[in-house]
Amino acid sequence: MLRPQQNDCREFIALDGLWAHRADLADEGEALGWHRGFEPEAWVAMPGSVNEQLAERGLRDHIGATWLMWRGQVPRRWAGRRLRLHFGSADLLADVWLDGRHLGREAAPFLPFEHVAPFQPGASFTLVVRLDGRLPEQHPLPGIRAEDYIAERRPRDEIFPAVRYDFFPYLGLHRGVCLCAEPPGGLRQVQVRSDYEPTQRSGRLDVQVQAGAAATLRARVWSAQGVMLAQFEGAVEVGAGLSFTLEVTEARAWSPESPVLHTLELSIHDGQTLLDEYRLQVGFRRVQVQGTQLLLNGLPLLLRGFGMHEDFPVLGKGSCAALRVKDFELLRWMGANSLRTSHYPYAEETLDEADRRGVLVISEIASVNLDFRRTTAATLADHQGLVRRQIARDGHHACVIAWSLTNEPGYLAEAEYQERAGPYFDALFAQARDLDPSRPMTAANVGRNGLDDPVFGHCDFLSLNRYHGWYDMPGQLGRAAAALATELRVLAERFGKPMLLTEFGADAIPGMHASGDQLFTEEYQADFIAAYWRVLSAEPACIGGQVWNFADFRTAQHHRRVQFNHKGVFTRTRDPKMAAWRLRALWRGD
Numbered sequence: 001m002l003r004p005q006q007n008d009c010r011e012f013i014a015l016d017g018l019w020a021h022r023a024d025l026a027d028e029g030e031a032l033g034w035h036r037g038f039e040p041e042a043w044v045a046m047p048g049s050v051n052e053q054l055a056e057r058g059l060r061d062h063i064g065a066t067w068l069m070w071r072g073q074v075p076r077r078w079a080g081r082r083l084r085l086h087f088g089s090a091d092l093l094a095d096v097w098l099d100g101r102h103l104g105r106e107a108a109p110f111l112p113f114e115h116v117a118p119f120q121p122g123a124s125f126t127l128v129v130r131l132d133g134r135l136p137e138q139h140p141l142p143g144i145r146a147e148d149y150i151a152e153r154r155p156r157d158e159i160f161p162a163v164r165y166d167f168f169p170y171l172g173l174h175r176g177v178c179l180c181a182e183p184p185g186g187l188r189q190v191q192v193r194s195d196y197e198p199t200q201r202s203g204r205l206d207v208q209v210q211a212g213a214a215a216t217l218r219a220r221v222w223s224a225q226g227v228m229l230a231q232f233e234g235a236v237e238v239g240a241g242l243s244f245t246l247e248v249t250e251a252r253a254w255s256p257e258s259p260v261l262h263t264l265e266l267s268i269h270d271g272q273t274l275l276d277e278y279r280l281q282v283g284f285r286r287v288q289v290q291g292t293q294l295l296l297n298g299l300p301l302l303l304r305g306f307g308m309h310e311d312f313p314v315l316g317k318g319s320c321a322a323l324r325v326k327d328f329e330l331l332r333w334m335g336a337n338s339l340r341t342s343h344y345p346y347a348e349e350t351l352d353e354a355d356r357r358g359v360l361v362i363s364e365i366a367s368v369n370l371d372f373r374r375t376t377a378a379t380l381a382d383h384q385g386l387v388r389r390q391i392a393r394d395g396h397h398a399c400v401i402a403w404s405l406t407n408e409p410g411y412l413a414e415a416e417y418q419e420r421a422g423p424y425f426d427a428l429f430a431q432a433r434d435l436d437p438s439r440p441m442t443a444a445n446v447g448r449n450g451l452d453d454p455v456f457g458h459c460d461f462l463s464l465n466r467y468h469g470w471y472d473m474p475g476q477l478g479r480a481a482a483a484l485a486t487e488l489r490v491l492a493e494r495f496g497k498p499m500l501l502t503e504f505g506a507d508a509i510p511g512m513h514a515s516g517d518q519l520f521t522e523e524y525q526a527d528f529i530a531a532y533w534r535v536l537s538a539e540p541a542c543i544g545g546q547v548w549n550f551a552d553f554r555t556a557q558h559h560r561r562v563q564f565n566h567k568g569v570f571t572r573t574r575d576p577k578m579a580a581w582r583l584r585a586l587w588r589g590d
Helices: 146-151 321-334 348-357 377-394 415-435 454-458 477-495 522-538 578-588
Strands: 011-014 017-023 042-046 066-073 082-087 093-098 101-106 113-116 124-132 177-182 187-197 202-211 215-222 228-236 242-248 262-270 273-282 287-290 293-296 303-307 338-340 360-364 400-407 441-446 462-465 499-503 542-548
Touching: 082 093, 101 113, 187 262, 187 273, 202 215, 202 228, 202 262, 215 242, 228 242, 303 499, 321 348, 321 578, 338 542, 348 360, 348 377, 377 400, 377 415, 400 415, 415 441, 415 454, 441 454, 441 499, 454 477, 462 477, 477 499, 477 522, 522 542, 522 578
Parallel strands: 303 338, 303 542, 338 360, 360 400, 400 441, 441 462, 462 499, 499 542
Antiparallel strands: 011 177, 017 042, 017 066, 066 124, 082 113, 082 177, 093 101, 093 124, 187 202, 202 242, 215 228, 215 262, 262 273, 287 293
């Protein structure tokens, strides 16, 4: 699947703007024929989240069925082209109909999908999408129902709407939807893996290409100054595709200090006739784990950064270029060099920006709080499908230095986790390494699984989420820091691997202050983060930390949440708290 691109051979129409909307509170829309078209109750802007825009219609906490409709016309000039409908994502579950014909169901949240559909050039069309936020409990991003709380003997129906994870399950088309016109025998798939040899200062691109017709493929690598650095020509066959390598001598390496990007230009030809072309931005770099260090181009990394969420007022999770620029400017202002896409793949434009700015990214699969009482063979198969699709989508990005295959599995410390996780992770990590042997693999460990988490043995570096001083030992930073230091020392001795604190932090309500260690104050949040940074800086096997969280974000309603998760060092509207200034001083030396 290729991302939409505009050039001499390809074009697309973005279906961004106002979509007709209708909530389906009784799950009766399909029976009533809404898939063929419906009378709108409201209009919503896409990309965007329905819950934010239509909160005043009682839909803020609605995660059941909701329907969207777009009516348009296909240009006559597209006759003879291959026409496909490309969704950047449709969250969390989606069914798609074109003129009443069911094109398919999608159960991979936050990932792109497409349909090659029978559009008629010059004709009008009706596109209908049914969204649903109720994931099945066996999904890698597990769903839960209010009734499950009772079955688990919890004291109350404590989270509304019912979710297993601590971010809001927004409904929406959160990335762009495009109608694309392409050559019928054109390029269908391109996968690229880059490497860099520091001692030789040489770069390499391993490329795999699929096309819809037998043709001659030409590949060229261009510098940012427009100098051709390498080229290749070969025959691509339908089905078999083509794999080849491009070597670049005297290559300029990509790094946070010098994020040099090159252009990979691919084109296919029938004789002298150009059939199709496609371009990607690529960077040359090598990521390795060596002992207790994480190396980029042979040099050790110290990661300074954040876990983040795609979340903003009115937009919800809707992709927004202006917000993206603001967030990366704030990362630069603080001296951060990394982020984790917690807990799902981010918009592709975010990775484009990270490539340009030299921000290191740990790309995380949409899998949170796997409950091994409920995992099945289907869960593993779906999980592997998410891994395969995410590596295919993001593998060419220089900024992606590692894959995080899941976040906080065994969150409930269920006994089944210790019993069943080994074979599950054997298969999951083996598949990921087969798909991409060039990057380290990791998974974020939750504190309640302690130092014997089955996932540790599978990780190239350990990712630790720790909240001593908040969820336990509250208000006791001295004890919390000592407990963290002990854990890091024991894990270093036991596993001999690099360790990254992928989450640590404390909620702070803006404007709340105290003269001593008091939860929810700006002072406590700042002191908490500084204490953790001192501990991790003193442990030689620790390769850095990513604060939880970059900015406050919406969650389901819960008695421990004051409207939002307030662990952001910025407010939801991106105003700095005291902790942001403290981190700027720690990371920039100001």
